[in-house]
Amino acid sequence: MGQEPPPDLVLVVDITNPSDRRLPIYALLKVPKIWIYDGYRLEFLGLENGTYLKIEHSLSFPNLPATIVVEFVQKRCELGDRQALKEFRQWLRDNLRIKKR
Numbered sequence: 001m002g003q004e005p006p007p008d009l010v011l012v013v014d015i016t017n018p019s020d021r022r023l024p025i026y027a028l029l030k031v032p033k034i035w036i037y038d039g040y041r042l043e044f045l046g047l048e049n050g051t052y053l054k055i056e057h058s059l060s061f062p063n064l065p066a067t068i069v070v071e072f073v074q075k076r077c078e079l080g081d082r083q084a085l086k087e088f089r090q091w092l093r094d095n096l097r098i099k100k101r
Contacts (some may be wrong), residue, residue: 006031009060014038023052033059037073042066063096 076084
């Protein structure tokens with residue numbers, strides 16, 4: 001039986017318990033990228049020589065700043081999911097040259 005590859009990206013929401021204890025487990029699994037959101041900010045981590053290091057931009061989405069992701073996550077509380085998603089898609093089209101479907 002073959003072994004499944006690790007996920008490309010793990011998203012962690014740290015609202016009640018910090019994820020620091022789980023990072024070595026993700027490293028053993030060789031998960032290359034982790035995003036950690038604590039309710040206020042988003043950190044991008046990249047696996048380097050078995051250790052996670054903070055990186056400025058996501059390796060998956062290098063032109064998408066963490067501050068923008070947090071801004072739209074927080075906007076959904078005031079605008080609702082549908083409107084926040086609509087505005088996020090518009091931001092992506094305006095700033096990352098993503099074509100509308």
